[in-house]
Amino acid sequence: MLMKNLLLFLAVIVLTLVPIVFLKDAEFGGADGEAEEMITQIVAxxxxxFTSIWEPPSGEIESLFFVLQGVIGALIIGYFIGYMRGSNKKDRTNT
Known part of the structure:
Protein backbone atom coordinates (compact mmCIF):
# COMPACT_ATOMS: atom_id res chain seq x y z
CA MET A 1 0.00 0.00 0.00
CA LEU A 2 2.81 2.40 0.87
CA MET A 3 4.59 1.69 -2.42
CA LYS A 4 1.39 2.29 -4.38
CA ASN A 5 0.85 5.65 -2.66
CA LEU A 6 4.48 6.64 -3.23
CA LEU A 7 4.23 5.80 -6.94
CA LEU A 8 1.00 7.81 -7.27
CA PHE A 9 2.61 10.76 -5.49
CA LEU A 10 5.64 10.62 -7.80
CA ALA A 11 3.35 10.42 -10.84
CA VAL A 12 1.57 13.59 -9.74
CA ILE A 13 4.90 15.37 -9.24
CA VAL A 14 6.12 14.29 -12.69
CA LEU A 15 2.85 15.33 -14.36
CA THR A 16 3.12 18.71 -12.67
CA LEU A 17 6.77 19.40 -13.43
CA VAL A 18 7.07 18.09 -17.01
CA PRO A 19 4.99 20.88 -18.62
CA ILE A 20 6.79 23.53 -16.59
CA VAL A 21 10.23 22.24 -17.55
CA PHE A 22 9.63 21.49 -21.23
CA LEU A 23 7.25 24.35 -22.07
CA LYS A 24 9.23 27.26 -20.66
CA ASP A 25 7.61 30.05 -22.71
CA ALA A 26 4.10 28.62 -22.65
CA GLU A 27 1.25 30.59 -21.21
CA PHE A 28 -0.91 28.47 -18.93
CA GLY A 29 -4.14 30.41 -19.10
CA GLY A 30 -7.53 29.32 -17.91
CA ALA A 31 -10.64 28.52 -19.86
CA ASP A 32 -12.26 31.85 -18.95
CA GLY A 33 -9.94 33.84 -21.19
CA GLU A 34 -10.39 31.38 -24.05
CA ALA A 35 -14.18 31.52 -23.72
CA GLU A 36 -14.20 35.32 -23.69
CA GLU A 37 -12.02 35.44 -26.79
CA MET A 38 -14.27 32.98 -28.63
CA ILE A 39 -17.42 34.91 -27.67
CA THR A 40 -15.98 38.19 -28.94
CA GLN A 41 -15.05 36.48 -32.22
CA ILE A 42 -18.62 35.23 -32.66
CA VAL A 43 -20.41 38.37 -31.41
CA ALA A 44 -18.17 41.41 -31.76
CA PHE A 50 -21.76 42.20 -14.87
CA THR A 51 -18.23 43.03 -13.80
CA SER A 52 -16.25 41.79 -10.83
CA ILE A 53 -16.59 43.64 -7.55
CA TRP A 54 -12.88 43.21 -6.87
CA GLU A 55 -10.12 42.28 -9.29
CA PRO A 56 -7.06 40.51 -7.80
CA PRO A 57 -3.85 42.54 -8.15
CA SER A 58 -2.13 39.89 -10.29
CA GLY A 59 -2.67 36.61 -12.07
CA GLU A 60 -0.68 34.81 -9.39
CA ILE A 61 -3.05 35.99 -6.66
CA GLU A 62 -6.02 34.95 -8.78
CA SER A 63 -4.43 31.50 -9.23
CA LEU A 64 -3.81 31.30 -5.48
CA PHE A 65 -7.48 31.98 -4.75
CA PHE A 66 -8.50 29.38 -7.34
CA VAL A 67 -6.23 26.78 -5.73
CA LEU A 68 -7.46 27.66 -2.23
CA GLN A 69 -11.04 27.26 -3.41
CA GLY A 70 -10.18 23.81 -4.76
CA VAL A 71 -8.38 22.82 -1.56
CA ILE A 72 -11.28 23.90 0.62
CA GLY A 73 -13.70 21.97 -1.58
CA ALA A 74 -11.48 18.87 -1.51
CA LEU A 75 -11.22 19.08 2.28
CA ILE A 76 -15.00 19.29 2.65
CA ILE A 77 -15.54 16.36 0.28
CA GLY A 78 -12.76 14.34 1.94
CA TYR A 79 -14.17 15.01 5.39
CA PHE A 80 -17.65 13.94 4.29
CA ILE A 81 -16.36 10.74 2.67
CA GLY A 82 -14.24 9.93 5.72
CA TYR A 83 -17.12 10.63 8.08
CA MET A 84 -19.47 8.40 6.11
CA ARG A 85 -16.88 5.62 5.87
CA GLY A 86 -16.19 5.81 9.61
CA SER A 87 -19.90 5.85 10.34
CA ASN A 88 -20.41 2.72 8.23
CA LYS A 89 -17.54 0.92 9.99
CA LYS A 90 -18.95 1.90 13.37
CA ASP A 91 -22.39 0.57 12.40
CA ARG A 92 -20.88 -2.74 11.25
CA THR A 93 -18.93 -3.24 14.49
CA ASN A 94 -21.94 -2.44 16.70
CA THR A 95 -24.26 -4.99 15.09
Whole structure:
Protein backbone atom coordinates (compact mmCIF):
# COMPACT_ATOMS: atom_id res chain seq x y z
CA MET A 1 0.00 0.00 0.00
CA LEU A 2 2.81 2.40 0.87
CA MET A 3 4.59 1.69 -2.42
CA LYS A 4 1.39 2.29 -4.38
CA ASN A 5 0.85 5.65 -2.66
CA LEU A 6 4.48 6.64 -3.23
CA LEU A 7 4.23 5.80 -6.94
CA LEU A 8 1.00 7.81 -7.27
CA PHE A 9 2.61 10.76 -5.49
CA LEU A 10 5.64 10.62 -7.80
CA ALA A 11 3.35 10.42 -10.84
CA VAL A 12 1.57 13.59 -9.74
CA ILE A 13 4.90 15.37 -9.24
CA VAL A 14 6.12 14.29 -12.69
CA LEU A 15 2.85 15.33 -14.36
CA THR A 16 3.12 18.71 -12.67
CA LEU A 17 6.77 19.40 -13.43
CA VAL A 18 7.07 18.09 -17.01
CA PRO A 19 4.99 20.88 -18.62
CA ILE A 20 6.79 23.53 -16.59
CA VAL A 21 10.23 22.24 -17.55
CA PHE A 22 9.63 21.49 -21.23
CA LEU A 23 7.25 24.35 -22.07
CA LYS A 24 9.23 27.26 -20.66
CA ASP A 25 7.61 30.05 -22.71
CA ALA A 26 4.10 28.62 -22.65
CA GLU A 27 1.25 30.59 -21.21
CA PHE A 28 -0.91 28.47 -18.93
CA GLY A 29 -4.14 30.41 -19.10
CA GLY A 30 -7.53 29.32 -17.91
CA ALA A 31 -10.64 28.52 -19.86
CA ASP A 32 -12.26 31.85 -18.95
CA GLY A 33 -9.94 33.84 -21.19
CA GLU A 34 -10.39 31.38 -24.05
CA ALA A 35 -14.18 31.52 -23.72
CA GLU A 36 -14.20 35.32 -23.69
CA GLU A 37 -12.02 35.44 -26.79
CA MET A 38 -14.27 32.98 -28.63
CA ILE A 39 -17.42 34.91 -27.67
CA THR A 40 -15.98 38.19 -28.94
CA GLN A 41 -15.05 36.48 -32.22
CA ILE A 42 -18.62 35.23 -32.66
CA VAL A 43 -20.41 38.37 -31.41
CA ALA A 44 -18.17 41.41 -31.76
CA UNK A 45 -20.36 43.78 -29.70
CA UNK A 46 -20.82 41.38 -26.77
CA UNK A 47 -20.79 42.98 -23.33
CA UNK A 48 -20.71 40.92 -20.11
CA UNK A 49 -23.76 41.03 -17.86
CA PHE A 50 -21.76 42.20 -14.87
CA THR A 51 -18.23 43.03 -13.80
CA SER A 52 -16.25 41.79 -10.83
CA ILE A 53 -16.59 43.64 -7.55
CA TRP A 54 -12.88 43.21 -6.87
CA GLU A 55 -10.12 42.28 -9.29
CA PRO A 56 -7.06 40.51 -7.80
CA PRO A 57 -3.85 42.54 -8.15
CA SER A 58 -2.13 39.89 -10.29
CA GLY A 59 -2.67 36.61 -12.07
CA GLU A 60 -0.68 34.81 -9.39
CA ILE A 61 -3.05 35.99 -6.66
CA GLU A 62 -6.02 34.95 -8.78
CA SER A 63 -4.43 31.50 -9.23
CA LEU A 64 -3.81 31.30 -5.48
CA PHE A 65 -7.48 31.98 -4.75
CA PHE A 66 -8.50 29.38 -7.34
CA VAL A 67 -6.23 26.78 -5.73
CA LEU A 68 -7.46 27.66 -2.23
CA GLN A 69 -11.04 27.26 -3.41
CA GLY A 70 -10.18 23.81 -4.76
CA VAL A 71 -8.38 22.82 -1.56
CA ILE A 72 -11.28 23.90 0.62
CA GLY A 73 -13.70 21.97 -1.58
CA ALA A 74 -11.48 18.87 -1.51
CA LEU A 75 -11.22 19.08 2.28
CA ILE A 76 -15.00 19.29 2.65
CA ILE A 77 -15.54 16.36 0.28
CA GLY A 78 -12.76 14.34 1.94
CA TYR A 79 -14.17 15.01 5.39
CA PHE A 80 -17.65 13.94 4.29
CA ILE A 81 -16.36 10.74 2.67
CA GLY A 82 -14.24 9.93 5.72
CA TYR A 83 -17.12 10.63 8.08
CA MET A 84 -19.47 8.40 6.11
CA ARG A 85 -16.88 5.62 5.87
CA GLY A 86 -16.19 5.81 9.61
CA SER A 87 -19.90 5.85 10.34
CA ASN A 88 -20.41 2.72 8.23
CA LYS A 89 -17.54 0.92 9.99
CA LYS A 90 -18.95 1.90 13.37
CA ASP A 91 -22.39 0.57 12.40
CA ARG A 92 -20.88 -2.74 11.25
CA THR A 93 -18.93 -3.24 14.49
CA ASN A 94 -21.94 -2.44 16.70
CA THR A 95 -24.26 -4.99 15.09
Missing amino acids: DYEPW
